[in-house]
Amino acid sequence: MIDRRSLILASLAAMLPAETFAAWQLRPPEPQTVDYGPAKLDIYAPDSARGRPIVFFIHGGAWRLGNRGNVNAKPGFLLDNGFLFVSIDYRMVPQADVATQASDVEKAYAYVRSNIAKYGGDPDRIAVMGHSAGCHLAALTGLRGGLPAVAALVLDDTEAYDIAALAQAQGGRLRPIYAKAFPDRARWRALSPATYIESGKHPPVFVAYSGAPIRSVAAHAFADRLRAAGTRVTLFDGSAYTHMSINRDFGEEGDALTAAVMAFLKSTVA
Template identity: 40%
Template structure:
């Protein structure tokens, strides 16, 4: 009986927690696909609050919008509307499809989030691992948002959490030279040509005169590839006239930096909320 009740609660379209109204399984692309749905967590009686769109990890081939641990409540407690999305997976779909899903979800949020107490003018995008890459890609390559009638100016800030694929071509080249077992994962996602790997690398689109949203790049301090890539991407954004900062999370691994985001006393969480507070005060279209 207890298990059945739990399942019913999870499948409910709208449920309530002590502080948040939760709306589940909203189709953001006008399809019945479960991979193109999102969940919304909003403070009760919310109005015109900043919004966080969150992208789960899973190697571009797995994961689920429900795997958010303590994040929704933590963001709601801080006065944000939190939106967790699903997106389609490789190899049945291309990286272009995945990024298009993200942009389509952002468009849905921009159009509809006021009905859930969020501000369409203050939308942040973040994610972990594969979701970190996708958040950075959509916040760098403006073509995805443009296809939805939006622009990079519609994103108030981007906070990717621990990815080494800001320059996927460089990473894959390194892995191939060293005969790494990880090569297949990245080639499946980014393709086996220089052109496709560069096309889906966020750093490709960081150029002087291109105005991107502010970035906070979180990474595990003891992970060399993520550290190198995060610092290089931040430097590229800064050199192009944009705003980017990095945060090296000590005592974390690739899993715990995500699992513990939103927990009390967590240093990466504090960095995220400081970043959001700083940029929520600025109009997204500034």
């Protein structure tokens, strides 16, 4: 387990390129927007790109809010470090349910895998990253086999790995933010990433959690089950972060989570 408080960025200097935290701070590059069917996605790629690994990002927002533009420093930082970056929209609750959202993610991924080579990306080196609701959707689709040949999963801070266990931890019923997303108890199992842990071989998984105790408990339980099933897991203690800052600070100079994720990506897709 990587502890934020003890992670010293200097210790990663030999593992990361010198420009990892280079200043690119003017503004992110302009993306190319494409329609993948149910919604749109943005592809950030320099003209000179050839065979680069890809970070495919799923935004958060309680399954009800947010959009593909909620990317903060990620595009510029990742392009500066040799990646392409893709950020997707998916249909929101209540117009679409969570099962439909997961299907949207899988369709977006299929589009990227089929088309990213012409933007300079390597379709066999895609890491899927999600925050909050996007973290849940990344875990769900990645573990149930909906992201064929995905190289790695970066899961950034959710409680929703096991919906029934979450309800039990909350006194037998889900808090409103989760109850609105998961109103049908009969579907909790199918929509829980933990359901699919023993279903087969999974890619390496990076699991981060912020300061809320319930997220720490959920992340540890999920990581333990993944490891027991033979999956390679990196667990990041982000207890010094809030739920928002653990996403917002990625790519900022000196950020500990960024250093840990980059080390993980270097060992899996870079």
